[in-house]
Amino acid sequence: MKTHLFGASAIILSLFSFIAVPSALAQYTPPQPTPAYKFFIDKKIFNPSTEQYVDNLNRDQYLYIPDQTVDFKIEVKNTGDIDLNSVDITDQLPAQLIYVSGGSINKGGQIHFFIDRLTPGQTQSFLLKAKVKVTDETGVVCPVNLAEARTGSLLDQDTSAFCITRNINKKVAPVEELPKTGLPLAAWSLVGFLPAGFGLKRFSRTNKDNLDRPLHIWQKREFEKES
Numbered sequence: 568m569k570t571h572l573f574g575a576s577a578i579i580l581s582l583f584s585f586i587a588v589p590s591a592l593a594q595y596t597p598p599q600p601t602p603a604y605k606f607f608i609d610k611k612i613f614n615p616s617t618e619q620y621v622d623n624l625n626r627d628q629y630l631y632i633p634d635q636t637v638d639f640k641i642e643v644k645n646t647g648d649i650d651l652n653s654v655d656i657t658d659q660l661p662a663q664l665i666y667v668s669g670g671s672i673n674k675g676g677q678i679h680f681f682i683d684r685l686t687p688g689q690t691q692s693f694l695l696k697a698k699v700k701v702t703d704e705t706g707v708v709c710p711v712n713l714a715e716a717r718t719g720s721l722l723d724q725d726t727s728a729f730c731i732t733r734n735i736n737k738k739v740a741p742v743e744e745l746p747k748t749g750l751p752l753a754a755w756s757l758v759g760f761l762p763a764g765f766g767l768k769r770f771s772r773t774n775k776d777n778l779d780r781p782l783h784i785w786q787k788r789e790f791e792k793e794s
Contacts, residue, residue: 661710
């Protein structure tokens with residue numbers, strides 16, 4: 568009798584174990600991933616030949632010239648799943664460029680843009696305009712423009728490279744116009760000799776005490792011819 572009771576109890580306990588285990592498993596929740604702060608910055612330069620923004624321009628694709636405008640685009644995208652606040656974007660133009668417009672520039676020449684809030688998946692763009700300096704240097708140079716974005720401890724950077732051919736428009740000093748040929752030119756030549764002629768005549772008239780000198784005799788003859 569006890570044996571049967573023990574067997575029945577074992578069966579009942581087994582049934583309860585099958586019922587209880589699924590309920591315990593149903594209450595288990597796996598750990599959730601921590602919200603991610605992620606973003607990236609993309610710097611592009613405008614290609615005038617294709618009228619499109621590209622990452623870089625080599626010398627075979629396009630060559631900028633002195634005094635030409637160069638257009639840049641800066642894009643910042645939130646690739647995480649949480650809002651980003653107070654994103655500071657800075658751009659440092661190379662020495663070959665002069666700032667024209669876009670953002671705000673400080674005394675050190677660094678250009679600033681600012682994003683108050685960037686939601687997940689959102690992209691914000693900025694345009695920057697500069698101009699190629701006119702210098703006495705020659706040849707081709709390929710500078711690199713650096714842009715970076717920062718928020719809290721997050722930092723991302725990107726660059727755009729391009730090429731400039733310098734001093735192709737160097738101005739030559741204009742040549743001064745010379746007097747026209749003919750009577751004006753002859754008149755100017757005559758004026759150049761007038762002081763000497765006046766000097767000879769003045770000498771012949773004022774130096775009467777030097778009549779015995781050969782030079783005075785020659786001067787006197789010339790003076791008499793003119794008279």
